[in-house]
Amino acid sequence: MKRRNTPTKQAVLDLFDSCSTALNQEQIETQLKGKMDRATIYRILNSFCEDGMMHKVVADDGVNYFAMCKNCCEEAKHHHDHFHFRCTKCNQLTCLQENIIINLPQGYKMQNYNCVITGTCAKCQN
Numbered sequence: 001m002k003r004r005n006t007p008t009k010q011a012v013l014d015l016f017d018s019c020s021t022a023l024n025q026e027q028i029e030t031q032l033k034g035k036m037d038r039a040t041i042y043r044i045l046n047s048f049c050e051d052g053m054m055h056k057v058v059a060d061d062g063v064n065y066f067a068m069c070k071n072c073c074e075e076a077k078h079h080h081d082h083f084h085f086r087c088t089k090c091n092q093l094t095c096l097q098e099n100i101i102i103n104l105p106q107g108y109k110m111q112n113y114n115c116v117i118t119g120t121c122a123k124c125q126n
Contacts, residue, residue: 012032021067022057022066048066059084060118085117086117087124088118
């Protein structure tokens with residue numbers, strides 16, 4: 001379904017276009033400086049997820065992060081199965097593009113996964 005673009009949707013898109021990491025609702029609200037309420041932000045984010053423009057990651061801290069589908073999804077096959085890294089110092093969540101091999105026990109078949117690795121990012125280590 002083709003959705004109508006609105007100034008509020010465009011403001012959220014512009015924010016994510018200028019950002020290289022995933023953002024949680026609080027970070028989005030802070031960046032948008034009160035231009036819209038929490039419910040509007042969630043409604044926009046959920047519609048973007050439904051349309052495949054964005055994906056949601058539930059991090060190890062239970063917080064929902066949202067990331068634009070830029071380099072994480074191939075043109076031919078849209079997928080969100082990849083690892084993420086959350087820095088415990090700056091709280092940035094980043095999509096990892098590297099292939100990480102998962103070895104499951106015999107008899108198990110993977111359908112999808114959502115994995116968040118925590119630690120300290122390169123920027124915070126310096």
